[in-house]
Amino acid sequence: MEDQPVLVPMLGALLRAPVRAISARIAADLAAAGYGDLRPAHLAVFQHLPAAGARSTALAERAQMTKQSMGALIDYLAERGYVERVPEPTDQRARVVCRTARGWAVERAARESLERLEGEWGAYLGADRMREFRAALTDLGTLLNR
Amino acid sequence: MEDQPVLVPMLGALLRAPVRAISARIAADLAAAGYGDLRPAHLAVFQHLPAAGARSTALAERAQMTKQSMGALIDYLAERGYVERVPEPTDQRARVVCRTARGWAVERAARESLERLEGEWGAYLGADRMREFRAALTDLGTLLNR
DNA sequence: CAGTATAGTCAGCAAGGCTGACTAGTCTGT
DNA sequence: ACAGACTAGTCAGCCTTGCTGACTATACTG
Numbered sequence: 001m002e003d004q005p006v007l008v009p010m011l012g013a014l015l016r017a018p019v020r021a022i023s024a025r026i027a028a029d030l031a032a033a034g035y036g037d038l039r040p041a042h043l044a045v046f047q048h049l050p051a052a053g054a055r056s057t058a059l060a061e062r063a064q065m066t067k068q069s070m071g072a073l074i075d076y077l078a079e080r081g082y083v084e085r086v087p088e089p090t091d092q093r094a095r096v097v098c099r100t101a102r103g104w105a106v107e108r109a110a111r112e113s114l115e116r117l118e119g120e121w122g123a124y125l126g127a128d129r130m131r132e133f134r135a136a137l138t139d140l141g142t143l144l145n146r
Numbered sequence: 147m148e149d150q151p152v153l154v155p156m157l158g159a160l161l162r163a164p165v166r167a168i169s170a171r172i173a174a175d176l177a178a179a180g181y182g183d184l185r186p187a188h189l190a191v192f193q194h195l196p197a198a199g200a201r202s203t204a205l206a207e208r209a210q211m212t213k214q215s216m217g218a219l220i221d222y223l224a225e226r227g228y229v230e231r232v233p234e235p236t237d238q239r240a241r242v243v244c245r246t247a248r249g250w251a252v253e254r255a256a257r258e259s260l261e262r263l264e265g266e267w268g269a270y271l272g273a274d275r276m277r278e279f280r281a282a283l284t285d286l287g288t289l290l291n292r
Numbered sequence: 293c294a295g296t297a298t299a300g301t302c303a304g305c306a307a308g309g310c311t312g313a314c315t316a317g318t319c320t321g322t
Numbered sequence: 323a324c325a326g327a328c329t330a331g332t333c334a335g336c337c338t339t340g341c342t343g344a345c346t347a348t349a350c351t352g
Binding site for chain 1 (some may be wrong): 274286
Binding site (some may be wrong): 184185187211212215216218219237238239240 | 330339340341342347348349
């Protein structure tokens with residue numbers, strides 16, 4: 001009968017902490033930069049949006065979510081001027097979602113925020129360990145997407 | 147103007163993939179073992195519950211959530227016979243939450259499921275890299291909880 | 293014993309997802 | 323040339339996991 005509930009901390013909990021830290025940091029930095037209306041989920045859109053834009057259905061697929069959910073995120077971003085939907089000339093059903101200038105700016109800000117945080121972590125762990133950590137994570141990602 | 151939206155995959159996305167994989171795997175294994183009524187959030191309760199039991203308020207604190215949210219999780223588990231609330235003799239306001247036999251069984255099953263998954267990952271990455279990966283994650287955790 | 297602190301509950305809400313059913317265009321085979 | 327199948331996107335309704343604020347009942351402390 002152990003006294004501690006968990007001898008070795010569960011991997012899930014270990015992984016969740018940095019995920020939360022990243023979301024919180026980016027949200028805080030974006031809010032400070034005047035983008036307080038963006039929530040973490042919206043950044044997923046930018047993350048999967050090619051520079052030339054993409055259709056919402058394609059975006060949903062890449063982000064591994066339903067087209068309805070992605071549609072709602074895009075509505076939100078479009079209302080606030082982060083992206084716009086331009087009609088697709090070749091297919092009247094479809095529209096292409098692309099970043100506005102504001103969209104580009106916020107994505108740059110988010111990326112810089114993440115890079116700063118990653119720098120802090122690298123300084124704490126050491127550059128080699130950080131690199132290896134990222135590499136392991138990347139490999140795990142390829143294992144999981146098979 | 148890059149064609150790919152993300153040159154280096156964002157760290158957040160890299161971290162989220164294994165988190166989702168863990169939740170999905172454990173949920174699937176528990177469902178197959180007859181514990182289909184447990185959702186990922188409920189496992190957080192077990193994860194913070196000492197063998198001797200604990201008060202819901204203490205549990206909420208450890209799990210870093212509000213007492214109301216933890217209370218709801220405990221209600222759910224208690225209704226389905228995974229935990230029970232026994233009155234605290236020294237304090238009539240309080241009750242101690244402890245696992246039932248079913249609670250112990252499900253926790254064991256969850257842990258075994260996670261260990262199998264972790265074993266698969268270790269086999270893919272190699273034992274050394276997996277160990278170092280876990281160590282880096284643990285260190286990051288201590289950095290974040292300061 | 294008055295006042296404050298603590299354990300827990302009740303009610304209401306937000307974010308981020310989901311499924312199912314639907315409309316409106318597009319493509320394909322005969 | 324057009325019926326039938328497919329695709330882009332929307333509408334409506336739901337679930338999960340968390341939150342805040344207001345409250346009750348018990349316990350502690352000066």
